[in-house]
Amino acid sequence: xxxxxxxxxxxxxxxxVATRGRGLVEITAPVADAVARSGIRxxxxxxxxxxxSASLVVQxxxxxxxxxxxxxxxxxxxxxxxxxxRHRDEGPDDMPAHVRAALTAxxxxxxxxxxxxxxxxxxxxxxxxxxxxxxxxxVAVHLLGT
Amino acid sequence: xxxxxxxxxxxxxxxxVATRGRGLVEITAPVADAVARSGIRxxxxxxxxxxxSASLVVQxxxxxxxxxxxxxxxxxxxxxxxxxxRHRDEGPDDMPAHVRAALTAxxxxxxxxxxxxxxxxxxxxxxxxxxxxxxxxxVAVHLLGT
Amino acid sequence: xxxxxxxxxxxxxxxxVATRGRGLVEITAPVADAVARSGIRxxxxxxxxxxxSASLVVQxxxxxxxxxxxxxxxxxxxxxxxxxxRHRDEGPDDMPAHVRAALTAxxxxxxxxxxxxxxxxxxxxxxxxxxxxxxxxxVAVHLLGT
Numbered sequence: 120x121x122x123x124x125x126x127x128x129x130x131x132x133x134x135x136v137a138t139r140g141r142g143l144v145e146i147t148a149p150v151a152d153a154v155a156r157s158g159i160r161x162x163x164x165x166x167x168x169x170x171x172s173a174s175l176v177v178q179x180x181x182x183x184x185x186x187x188x189x190x191x192x193x194x195x196x197x198x199x200x201x202x203x204x205r206h207r208d209e210g211p212d213d214m215p216a217h218v219r220a221a222l223t224a225x226x227x228x229x230x231x232x233x234x235x236x237x238x239x240x241x242x243x244x245x246x247x248x249x250x251x252x253x254x255x256x257x258v259a260v261h262l263l264g265t
Numbered sequence: 266x267x268x269x270x271x272x273x274x275x276x277x278x279x280x281x282v283a284t285r286g287r288g289l290v291e292i293t294a295p296v297a298d299a300v301a302r303s304g305i306r307x308x309x310x311x312x313x314x315x316x317x318s319a320s321l322v323v324q325x326x327x328x329x330x331x332x333x334x335x336x337x338x339x340x341x342x343x344x345x346x347x348x349x350x351r352h353r354d355e356g357p358d359d360m361p362a363h364v365r366a367a368l369t370a371x372x373x374x375x376x377x378x379x380x381x382x383x384x385x386x387x388x389x390x391x392x393x394x395x396x397x398x399x400x401x402x403x404v405a406v407h408l409l410g411t
Numbered sequence: 412x413x414x415x416x417x418x419x420x421x422x423x424x425x426x427x428v429a430t431r432g433r434g435l436v437e438i439t440a441p442v443a444d445a446v447a448r449s450g451i452r453x454x455x456x457x458x459x460x461x462x463x464s465a466s467l468v469v470q471x472x473x474x475x476x477x478x479x480x481x482x483x484x485x486x487x488x489x490x491x492x493x494x495x496x497r498h499r500d501e502g503p504d505d506m507p508a509h510v511r512a513a514l515t516a517x518x519x520x521x522x523x524x525x526x527x528x529x530x531x532x533x534x535x536x537x538x539x540x541x542x543x544x545x546x547x548x549x550v551a552v553h554l555l556g557t
Contacts, residue, residue, distance in 0.1 A: 127273050127419050127555075129308060129410065131378055162421060163457055163553045165309055165374050169385030171325045177517045179463045179509060184498035188506050189513055191495055196342075196488075199451070203337055206330035214334050217325060221335060225323045226374050228457050228518050230553040232423055237551040239461030259383040261309045262377040263273075263409070264421065271417050275454060275556065288548055310539055311455055312519050315531030317471045342488075352476035360480050363471060367481060371469045372520050405529040407455045407522040409419075409555070 130157040132260040133204030134166075138248035141212070143178070143186045146258065147244045150229075151236060153260050160234040162264015167226045169257045172249050174223040180243030193219055199251075209250075216249035223247060231264055276303040278406040284394035287358070289322070289332045292392045292404065296375075297382055299406050302369055306370075306380040308410015313372045315403045318362030318395050320369040326389030345397075355396075362395035369393060377410055418458015422449040424552040426458075429462040430540035433504070435470070435478045438550065439536045442521075443528060447492075447551050452526040459518045461549045464508030464541050472535030485511055499540075508541035515539060523556055 132153040138144055154164055169174050179185040197218045200211035207213055227244065230237040238244070247254055278299040284290055300310055314321050323329040343364045346357035353359055373390065376383040384390070392402055424445040430436055446456055460467050471477040489510045492503035512526055519536065522529040530536070538548055 127421060129273060131307065131376060161423065163555065165376065167375055167383060169383065169388065170322065171331075171385070171388055176513050177463065178513065182498055182500065185463075185506065185509055188498050189510060192489070192510050195495065197338070203341065204334045206334050208326055208328065214331065217331055218335060218338050221322050221324065222368055222514055224370065224516065224518075226370075228374055228520055228553075229459055230423060230551045231458065232441045232551070237459060238463065239463070239549070242461065242463055257385070259376045259378070261374075263309070275419060277453065277522060311522065313521055313529060315529065315534065317477075317531070317534055343484070349487065350480045352474055352480050354474065360477065364481060364484050365479055367468050367470065368514055370516065372516075374520055377459065403531070405522045405524070407520075409455070 128260045134258040136246045136256040143245040157262040159262050159264040162231050165228040165261040173256050174220045174247045175227045176245050179241050192212045212251045219249040276408045282392045282402040283300040285399050289391040303317045303408040305408050305410040311407040312407045313409040319402050320366045320393045321373045322391050325387050358397045365395040422554045426550040428538045428548040434520040435537040449554045451554050451556040454523050457520040457553040459551045465548050466512045466539045467519045468537050469534050471533050504543045
């Protein structure tokens with residue numbers, strides 16, 4: 120356990136993420152860049168996705184088949200155009216996108232240690248676009264530390 | 266990116282939420298009130314629900330059909346009285362409530378920027394009651410910032 | 412609401428968790444120990460699991476049948492060896508472990524009040540091992556407060 124220096128400070132940032140329709144977009148590098156730009160080397164980075172039809176996941180960054188399988192599993196679990204859903208204002212993928220967001224996470228906090236996100240060796244941070252069409256998504260970032 | 270002033274401080278609060286049985290209860294306004302009362306204008310608000318049969322979600326605050334559809338989806342995914350479940354001490358909705366809590370979130374952290382929660386235009390914060398009967402729920406709130 | 416003393420500080424810790432294969436391992440006591448060792452009595456504890464096939468849940472700590480039912484529900488929802496999955500490098504439980512991690516949480520933040528985690532009366536913190544075989548898991552801990 121390391122007691123950190125007393126001068127705690129914070130910074131805000133916003134990440135803009137252009138998606139190409141449904142699927143996982145890796146954002147590990149832009150998050151690491153936001154940490155680096157803040158100058159914070161020890162602390163906590165918090166990400167919050169400002170949408171109800173996209174979410175955040177930490178997943179394996181090695182085999183791309185993992186992301187494809189995740190996508191296939193969620194497509195089966197929450198089928199587009201399911202007759203159960205009454206909210207269809209924006210099409211058959213509208214309500215499934217909200218359900219997928221509820222089943223995953225809209226927020227993540229990751230410790231920053233020695234200037235690096237404390238991710239495991241195989242962990243990447245992904246924004247998960249749940250709508251079929253491309254969107255421009257925003258992730259609010261809060262950085263805390265020394 | 267904005268480097269904030271140095272005098273970081275924190276505050277605790279507790280929200281009491283009366284539920285009317287299963288369903289989503291919007292708590293955006295009481296959370297915003299807790300932020301305002303703390304005097305913190307830039308930082309991070311963290312909510313933690315102190316129960317294992319209720320949870321927190323950020324969802325669309327416009328069309329109420331979204332919340333009804335979410336409810337219907339989870340009722341189908343985790344049926345009350347499922348023969349799979351052995352833990353039935355408090356009735357057929359007891360174990361489904363625990364499963365729903367595991368599938369959603371018990372904690373949320375949301376940046377506070379310029380005195381406002383950094384929610385997207387269509388995002389509301391909801392406590393999700395998973396039991397059929399009304400309950401009094403507690404949400405612990407931690408506020409950090411300047 | 413309590414305005415805390417100004418001298419906010421932080422500490423990092425790492426918890427090593429030995430699992431015995433698939434199932435929930437309670438880590439409430441080691442988390443409370445990390446808080447106590449940091450000397451922080453009011454603030455926020457954040458846990459981040461550094462793996463993509465294990466996760467964190469807050470669940471009932473009374474009846475062990477709750478954990479068994481959770482396990483049974485997820486085994487049915489995400490079956491081992493499902494023909495849907497192409498990623499099978501490490502066996503039939505490999506991809507289901509990633510899906511279970513996406514459906515639950517890799518991170519938790521819990522307020523610390525008067526030297527104690529602000530858990531509800533029936534809440535315990537669990538690391539959920541999703542692989543069939545035992546693993547050594549790491550949880551990064553960030554502690555903030557006074």
